[in-house]
Amino acid sequence: MGPMPDWGTLPRMLREQADRHPDAAVVEDGGLRLTMAGLRESAAGIARGLIALGVRPGDRVALWGVNDPYWVAHALGVWDAGGVLVPLSPRYKGIEAAGLIARTGAEVLLTGEGHGGTVLADLLPPLPALRHVIVPDGLRDGSWLAASDLRALGADVTTAEERALAVRPGDLCEIMSTSGTTGTPKGVMLDHAQVLRGYWDWAEIVTLGEDDRYPVIAPFSHGFGLNAGLIACLLRRATMLPIRAFTPDALVSLISSGRVSILAGPPTLFYRLLDELDRAEPERAEPDVSSLRVAICGAAAVPAALITRLVERVGLERVINAYGLMEGTVVSMTRAEDPVEVIAATTGCPVPGIEVKIVDDDGGEVAAGERGEILQRGYGVMRGYWDEPDKTAEVIDAAGWLHTGDIGVLDKSGNLAIVDRKKELYIVNGFNVSPAEVESLLLREGSLAQAAVVGVPDPGSGEAGWAYVVPRPGVMVDVEALHAWARANMSNYKVPKRLILVDVLPTNANGKIDKIALRARVAE
Numbered sequence: 001m002g003p004m005p006d007w008g009t010l011p012r013m014l015r016e017q018a019d020r021h022p023d024a025a026v027v028e029d030g031g032l033r034l035t036m037a038g039l040r041e042s043a044a045g046i047a048r049g050l051i052a053l054g055v056r057p058g059d060r061v062a063l064w065g066v067n068d069p070y071w072v073a074h075a076l077g078v079w080d081a082g083g084v085l086v087p088l089s090p091r092y093k094g095i096e097a098a099g100l101i102a103r104t105g106a107e108v109l110l111t112g113e114g115h116g117g118t119v120l121a122d123l124l125p126p127l128p129a130l131r132h133v134i135v136p137d138g139l140r141d142g143s144w145l146a147a148s149d150l151r152a153l154g155a156d157v158t159t160a161e162e163r164a165l166a167v168r169p170g171d172l173c174e175i176m177s178t179s180g181t182t183g184t185p186k187g188v189m190l191d192h193a194q195v196l197r198g199y200w201d202w203a204e205i206v207t208l209g210e211d212d213r214y215p216v217i218a219p220f221s222h223g224f225g226l227n228a229g230l231i232a233c234l235l236r237r238a239t240m241l242p243i244r245a246f247t248p249d250a251l252v253s254l255i256s257s258g259r260v261s262i263l264a265g266p267p268t269l270f271y272r273l274l275d276e277l278d279r280a281e282p283e284r285a286e287p288d289v290s291s292l293r294v295a296i297c298g299a300a301a302v303p304a305a306l307i308t309r310l311v312e313r314v315g316l317e318r319v320i321n322a323y324g325l326m327e328g329t330v331v332s333m334t335r336a337e338d339p340v341e342v343i344a345a346t347t348g349c350p351v352p353g354i355e356v357k358i359v360d361d362d363g364g365e366v367a368a369g370e371r372g373e374i375l376q377r378g379y380g381v382m383r384g385y386w387d388e389p390d391k392t393a394e395v396i397d398a399a400g401w402l403h404t405g406d407i408g409v410l411d412k413s414g415n416l417a418i419v420d421r422k423k424e425l426y427i428v429n430g431f432n433v434s435p436a437e438v439e440s441l442l443l444r445e446g447s448l449a450q451a452a453v454v455g456v457p458d459p460g461s462g463e464a465g466w467a468y469v470v471p472r473p474g475v476m477v478d479v480e481a482l483h484a485w486a487r488a489n490m491s492n493y494k495v496p497k498r499l500i501l502v503d504v505l506p507t508n509a510n511g512k513i514d515k516i517a518l519r520a521r522v523a524e
Contacts, residue, residue, distance in 0.1 A: 004200040009192040010079045010173055010231070011164035014040050017237065024210060024237040029069050036237070039076060044161070046077025048154025051163060053108060053132050057082035060104045060175065064088035064097060064120040064221075065112020067242035070136060070147070071220050072230060074110045079192075080164040084172045086187075087221035090114050091491035094123035095444070104175055104187055104386055107131045113139075115245055169193035175386050176223050178326040178432070185437060187386030188223075188326045195227055196235070198329035198380050201351050203232045205333045206262065206294060206320060210237040213291070214262040215254060217246045218430065223326045224298070228264070238262070252276040252287045264296040266430050266462060267306055274309055293317045298324075301418075304344035323347035323418055327395065328402050329380035331356065332416045346415035354378040357401075358410050371419055374408040375401040424515065426455020426463040428493040435515075438465060438494050445485045447477045452505050452513045453496060456522045467496035468518055470505060477501055 007013040014036075017024070022037035034042075055061060061083040065071050078085045086104045088097050097120055101109065107129060111120040113136055121133045121144060134145045145153075154160070173195055175187040208214065214233055218225030220242075233240035241258055251272055254260060263269070277286065295316055307319045321343050322333040334348035342348070350356045357365050358372040366372045381402045384392035395403050409417045424435050435453035442451040450470040458464035471477040479499050486495045506517040 002204060004197060007196060008169040009167045009171070010076070010196070011167050013196065013235065014043065014076060014080075015164070017234065021210075021237055025239055026233055026237055027069050027072055028213075028239050028241055032069060034069055034072070036234075039073060039234075042073040043076035043080045044164075045151045045154060046074055047080035047164065048157040048160045049150035049152075050077060050081040050083065050108065050154070051157050051160060052153040053150070055081050055083050055108060057163065057166065058084060058172070059108075060084045060086050060106040062086040062088055062097075062101050062104070062106040062109045063112070064090060064092070064109065065114060066090045066244040067216055067220050067225065068112060068244060069242065070112045072240075072242070074112070075220070075226075075230065078110075079167070079173060080160065082163050082167050082171070085174045087174065087176065087226060088120065089177070089221040089491055090219055091493065092120070093489050093491065094120075094125055095441075095489060096491060097123070098125050098127055100177055100185065100187070101127060101130060105129070109133045111135050167192065169196075172383065174226070176226075176326050177221075178223075184440070185434070186388060186391060189383040189386055190329070191383055194329060194379050195231060197353070198351075199227050199232045200235055201353075202228055202322075202330045202333070203236045203238075205335065205351070206232075206296060207318070207336075208232055208236045208238050208262060208294075212236075212238040212261045213241060213259050214238050214264075215241040215243050215258060215260055217243045217265060222431070223324075223329075224264070224430075227329070248272050252289060255289045255292055256287045259291040261291050262294045262296070263292060264298065267297055267302055268462060270295055270297070270306060270310055274306075274313060277313060289314055294320065296320045296322065298322045302344050304340050307340050307343055319343055321347050323416060325404055325406070327382045328354075328376045328404065329382075330354070331374075331376055331380070331404075334415075338415075342413075342415055346411065346417045348416065349414045350376075350416070351380075354380055356410065356416055358408060368410055368412045371407055371409050374404045374406045374416070374418075376404060377401045424455070426465065428455075428458075428463055428465070429461045431491075431493040433463075433465060433494055435465070438467065438490070438496065441490050441494070442467060442469065442482075442486065442496075444489075445482060447472060447475050447482065449473070450505055450513075452515065452518055454515055454518050454522065456519070458497065461493075464497035465494070466498045466500065466518075466522055468500045468502050468505060468521075470502055 018036040018040035024036045025033045027034035061078045086106050134150050137146045137148050169192050172189050173192045174190050177185045178188050216229035220226045302321050310316050324330045330351050332347045332350045334343045355377045357375050360372045377400050407419050425432050438453045439451040448469050449472045453465050453467045455463045456466050506514040
């Protein structure tokens with residue numbers, strides 16, 4: 001693979017790219033095109049404003065909003081100011097966002113536009129520690145600063161360039177929320193050096209380049225959307241197309257009109273593409289998707305027939321499968337020379353600089369072909385969970401191995417297959433969901449004594465949550481009203497697809513809720 005330039009930090013990367021390739025168009029949003037030079041200028045103006053507000057090196061700055069140029073520029077501005085980015089999902093409702101803002105100690109919130117024109121500041125409960133909220137121009141309220149006000153505040157700041165160049169490779173660049181098994185999401189700490197290296201290598205294997213056009217469908221608040229989307233495009237000067245709200249019905253149109261060459265998503269996305277092509281009306285010209293050359297699936301298994309059809313029907317050069325997790329960045333990827341059966345059944349070999357081994361319940365390494373927990377070691381392992389050293393020690397051992405909680409198999413060639421999840425997490429449309437977090441949120445509604453959530457297979461979304469709920473004594477639970485409360489207070493992918501009212505939850509011999517028995521009920 002080609003060596004990564006000696007950038008060390010995201011601010012230095014942005015400066016060198018802007019100096020050498022000032023006119024490279026790296027963001028395209030409708031009629032708006034942002035160049036490397038334009039992004040550097042915007043980021044510097046935002047950084048000066050943040051410095052004027054009192055943001056110091058290492059301070060956490062929260063950022064909320066849909067994928068758009070505003071998000072890109074403000075993320076870069078946070079890094080230029082030496083800050084640590086705390087991305088907030090645009091799907092977060094008030095109590096979800098408030099929890100992460102409070103836990104990370106963020107005193108500044110940059111809020112872009114949410115779905116349907118909402119602004120997070122409208123949804124938040126009072127947060128005394130939150131000193132400043134910045135909103136887009138045109139959405140100004142007397143208690144908030146507009147984005148133009150932020151830039152005006154920084155007009156006289158002269159230390160911004162010095163601040164940006166003082167950022168070190170080992171400094172934190174982001175704290176990413178990850179679904180926890182304890183009911184409270186944890187903050188994964190990643191530094192500049194590991195993010196740059198991880199996604200330089202990722203982009204190298206993907207063959208992402210300056211001629212590529214890449215729609216970033218995953219939210220920038222998601223590890224994939226930010227690191228394998230926004231940052232990867234900047235590293236390789238590819239044109240990112242930020243997708244505010246993805247509509248499957250518009251997939252073929254997006255590829256055709258946007259001349260998309262790289263597409264990432266779950267297998268269901270690519271089945272949808274093939275279905276759309278198959279349904280094309282005979283009397284009309286078939287949609288032109290010939291620009292598409294690389295598909296990135298990132299699933300435990302990708303049906304071999306899907307890979308073959310994509311290559312034959314669409315003319316793809318490559319289909320890539322990969323495995324990563326927020327705590328470990330990129331772990332393994334399939335390569336160009338891998339046959340279809342390897343791409344279909346495995347996530348490929350570990351990327352350079354990453355070690356993987358499979359261990360049994362006693363921690364002993366198992367033989368090739370045997371299943372066990374996946375352990376990972378190397379530069380990609382997180383710095384830890386924010387302000388939770390005990391939880392960090394539970395997953396990173398003294399020898400530096402990250403215990404992923406995923407169950408896998410390494411074949412004799414070193415290819416890693418994901419066969420199960422040791423954790424209870426399930427995945428809805430590509431988003432990890434923690435049953436414990438959903439249970440905790442449901443209990444805040446007030447009418448429930450207990451809640452137990454399990455993930456079940458779902459044709460439309462891969463998996464879906466089913467919640468079994470027990471009313472508080474003497475309380476009548478209106479299931480429809482409870483569902484409405486969940487939709488109003490939880491990210492849409494966390495809202496259980498079904499709510500089942502029960503008198504009692506099954507327990508095992510240890511007195512814990514028996515999730516195996518609940519899954520058996522689902523099967524029945």
